[in-house]
Amino acid sequence: MRRSILLLVSLLAISSLLLSYGWKEEPVPPIASEDDMEFMGPMGEGPMGPVPFGGFERFGRWWKNSRFVKELNLTDEQIGKIDKIFTDTEKKLIDLRAACRKAELELRGLEGKEAESFKKIDEIYKLKAEIHKSIFLMTNNIKKELTPEQLKKLEEIKSTIAQERMRHFREKGFQRRNR
Numbered sequence: 001m002r003r004s005i006l007l008l009v010s011l012l013a014i015s016s017l018l019l020s021y022g023w024k025e026e027p028v029p030p031i032a033s034e035d036d037m038e039f040m041g042p043m044g045e046g047p048m049g050p051v052p053f054g055g056f057e058r059f060g061r062w063w064k065n066s067r068f069v070k071e072l073n074l075t076d077e078q079i080g081k082i083d084k085i086f087t088d089t090e091k092k093l094i095d096l097r098a099a100c101r102k103a104e105l106e107l108r109g110l111e112g113k114e115a116e117s118f119k120k121i122d123e124i125y126k127l128k129a130e131i132h133k134s135i136f137l138m139t140n141n142i143k144k145e146l147t148p149e150q151l152k153k154l155e156e157i158k159s160t161i162a163q164e165r166m167r168h169f170r171e172k173g174f175q176r177r178n179r
Helices: 002-022 066-072 076-108 114-144 148-172
Strands: 023-025 176-178
Touching: 066 148, 076 114
Parallel strands: none
Antiparallel strands: 023 176
């Protein structure tokens, strides 16, 4: 009985982890210029991954995007500070995600070892919490570099782009693929 419960818990944990990595949305190019396209789109394709804090992450390195720079009237100093915040966080996230992936692989080898499996699951979720905290802090630190007017304008731009993407989804149809 105890072995069956352990097996069930392990299978559920591994299944949820595998499902979280298996399905991703197709990237939708923004309705913008070629210059803009380099920096836009979901970051699920890069090292940052999709995270729901503040909505910045859906727009990539938006502070280097000509549309954002022009409309927000960003200074070179702001761009430099934001880029440093992002790059420092990105480096940290690479290490955290690698450690998380390694722990997930190690969990697979612990079948039948209940106590060790639970410790590994705790480790995995602590790493995931650290990833989310890092992105949350990055978003807050980036917001601190913007004036209230720039923050308001940024929200307007993000809303416009989100509407453009939704229109694109409706016209083209929403597709998912397994990677």
